[in-house]
Amino acid sequence: MISSIKRLLIGRPLKSAQLGEQKLNKTKALAILSSDALSSVAYGPEQILIVLVSIGAIAFWYSIPIAIGVLLLLTALILSYRQIIYAYPQGGGAYVVSKTNLGVNPGLVAGGSLLVDYILTVAVSVSAGTDAITSAFPALHDYNVEIAIVFVIFLTLLNLRGVTESASVLAYPVYLFVLALFILIGVGLFNVITGQVPPELHTPIGTPVAGISLFLLLKAFASGSSALTGVEAISNAIPNFKDPAPKNAARTLMLMGTLLAILLSGIVVLAYYYGITPKAEETVVSQIASQTFGRTFMYFFIQGTTALILILAANTGYSAFPLLAVNIANDKFIPRMFTLRGDRLGYSNGIMMLGFASILLIITFHGHTENLIPLYAVGVFIPFTLSQTGMMVKWIREKPSGWVSKLMINSAGALISFVVTMMFFITKFSQVWPVLVFIPVIVLVFHKIHKHYEAIADQLRVTTCEAALPIEGNVIIVPVAGITHVVENSINYAKSLSASQVIAVHVAFDREEEKRFEEKWKEWQPDVRLVTLHSHYRNMIHPLSKFVDTVEHKASESNYRVTVLIPQFIPKKGWHNMLHNQSSLLIRSFLLYRKNVVVSTLPYHLKH
Template sequence: MELKLRVLKLGKLLFGKSLKTEDLKNEKFNIFWGLPILSSDAISSVAYAGEEILWVLVPILGLMSYKYMFYAAICIVFLMFLLFFSYRQTIDSYPNGGGSYIVAKDNLGVIPGLTAGAALSIDYILTVAVSTSAGTAAITSAVPSLLKYKVLITASLIILMTLGNLRGIRESSRIFGIPTYLFIISVGIMIVTGIVKIYVLGYNPHPIYKIPEATGDIGIFLFLKAFASGCTALTGIEAVSNGIPNFREPSQKNAKIVLGLLATVVLLIFGGLSYVSTLYHAVPNSSETVISQIASQIFGQNIMYFIIQITTAIILIMAANTAFAGYPLLLALISKDGFAPRQFTKRGKRLGFSNGILLLSAAACLLVLIFKSETHLLLPLYAVGVFISFTLSQCGMFIKWIREKGPSWKRKAFINGLGAIVTIITVIIIGATKFFHGAWIVGIIIPSLVIIMLRIKKHYISVATQLKLKINIKPKEIDFANQKRYAIVPIDTLNKSFLKALNYARTISDNIIVFHVSVDDEATEKLLKKWNAYNVGIPIVIKKSPYRNLVGPLVSFIKSEEYAADHKDIVTVVIPQFVVEKWWCNILHNHTALFVKGMLLKERNIAIVTIPYIIEEE
């Protein structure tokens, strides 16, 4: 009992006290907290998006890389604003959230909708894995001695994020919101200082690492590959439209304001960092991030450098919170439609979708272990799923405007149509350039998830069909007065637990049989000797089981002609089960009663009653 109280106190400390359902309206975001929580993924992506472009260009173009990096960044910013206007229209049309999944399902059909849902699921899981891995990379850049512990550090960060989100929406916004603003302010200061230092103070920067000699020229394929790598800057931009129900009323208006603020921040931070990279010629490498190099050149190894590194690490970690805010809600919508287990629609003690949070955490930890917390290895899987969901959303909205022809439909259709064309091209580019780097895996996972979701829906339809009551058909009348009632009480050892079950069986039936499965002749002989000594007065049936199967002989006996019950009768099996008070004591017992109960549940004409007998600890 004392241990149980301690566990309850620990749970309350970690997750907070339980909330009432009516408290849900107070657990939603306002604009100030909604921006960092639902936008941290998109904002943080700028910390490594420019670096990914340089990874492609620098080994081939050398010093010329920085010129074409900026061109690629301009193309990405254009695509971002196109998506911004498109998702504003999605927010207006779908106030209940769901983003690409709902849009595609409503306008393109079930399969495209599930494809978008599967793509978003991969996106959210990779958001957690990539963001925390990138955060770990920022930490190890500042403290290289921690490099050998990066997998452990990343997994620990995911667990901390999970605990924070299990505490509820409002509390997680307070915990994870402030670091996002600190990152925006500190990086903004760095960008302005870096530009002023060169153009006002006349500083002549020198790269920390040697820039490789050029080995080739710029070509369309190389530029497209760099563009595809930088498109990771756009991940998370759909999270605001997915999470509209998480905003306070008026939720649509607040979501659109947050989306506009997000686009502005990404423009300033991503554009600014890309431009500063061209001035300070940061060289991507596995030991120090590009932001770390730029900060070191601008500030030196002073307090501002460490502030930049700390806030960068924190925002990269906090970016995972976008997934923790969006994915459980998406999963709840998919589950509500019957394409995922119903458990994901249930809110936990703190009114969050706890099961979705736990699934996201477990999947992300698994990816971190498989890819050893290497951001560079995880990113090729990342952008493909994101842009598949973008494409399906744009196509769905385009079809919606063409079909409905409402006010200003031509302008709206043009925006989404252009968005669809650009995102389709981007998907092809990313798929082609990243295919052999791991993007092919997404091509297997998405169809697999769609098939699984369809099978789940098929199961739910089958269950509903078999359970459905038709109003015009009344249930058959049953003569309960003349119906015989049978009871069987399994026995392994004659003890108080068995006698309690037997006494209960006597209250529901006069046709009682005690049934014993013999797997040990010596133990059976001891049981019979004790049974005869007690003279219970109820017949005992013994069946041998040479293969030690406990359930098979019982079911065979019930169905055999030897037993008096007809195959249409219901036979109640009364199972004795002793219960121990302390959790660790459960390890010491084999729980045969639970196993027998689980197997008997599959039999149609058998009812099961479990009679507990509590064992008190001294």
């Protein structure tokens, strides 16, 4: 039944040979890997205006030069990540670049930041999209958390079905959003050019503004740079592209950068000419659409696609998180389970971990994750800064053809990213200080895991580990609760093993019952030694484990191995297990960690 439900939800298993069919073409890759970056157009320009409004509407013209600065940073990031794609085609993005060129710890800082950031991406995006839906239908507002969790589960299941299947479903809303904004920007600019927008709505560019400061402008620039989150996702997900993967990934990155630049600049320009003031109850995009089209079908089409893109921005996390986790797991800094592919050839453990962590975050913050946006943004700009710096070191060290121009691009990107990161810490410290706690903790955990894997590898290496002692024979201990077919089956199996001594062990709670059992055993299995252990406190684990330790100590002197053979009957129906005392599981859990004791379970399948 469980298997049938699994097939219904995620589909039939795919053969390993079908892996090539799960690769993405540029059209689908652009949709699922750019949704996070493109969705930020819905709130990036608004973040700039929110800072400038503290001076007054007269300062809104500064949004134009600030947007130009954001576009320059976007250009530097796109060109840099294009170089990263060709230099590190195995994927991993900022993690691989930083680890290779700056050292292990900077790499782990970049990798850890991005892993956490992708969890925040899912939680923040889904919560934002849910807010957009419940704003349209106020009766659903009390169910924000439940609706957000349903969306996360839906996206998780969709991604477990495979990369191509999720891309086929999610591509349409992304391209509808792009189409909607292109129409909005086109019609809006036409209205501006033809004079349909009154010039008194905006302050002329260059108007002197009292009270403006460099600090405030840098704060607005840092806030507007939140629109660049998700730019790095394509460099992490190169293995998901069809061959030639680096070439296709680079082209997709350039196209994403172009679309983001057009949409971002278009919204900023329209917000300036329309004299839009940020409001708590209505977004900047909604105000522009309302002034351009009125409350017509086109307005609701724009709002609907915006809500969809905010939810689907979470899918960037589902695409990039598992592949980044694979790179870190291959270096033995997180559990190896993240390198395993599931039935549908996706890295299902990474997908499920991302979904679970996101749901936990949504529940913890009761769906109000807007306060996490600065944390989410700074979590991206730290890897931005490290990756750009890493590429600088790479060019200086290797000096390939044309390295000077590449170095200048990365130097500009590193400097601007560092400034943005510092501005987040200076202006929003109360919201981003957790970064200073969780990143060191994550790096410490990474090192603990790596140390464990290295110690295990060294211990298992044939050339370095201690020579295994020869095993002369076996002492097989069989715990018995009564005289049954299950016990008979276990005793017969134990006796069939060569060079073995069989000892049946019975734990009794009553002296009279103990004597009766010994007499019955003598008649039933006279050739098998029975040891009865009396328990004063009705606990069978303590006397049994003590007896096993005693036998193991004596057996080790003669190079004998102790095996505890635990009989266990298997009911015909799974739910029948709830009706039985699971003593065998309890015994196994207690004995499993005995160093020189083998614990083996012998199943006995019941017919009814």
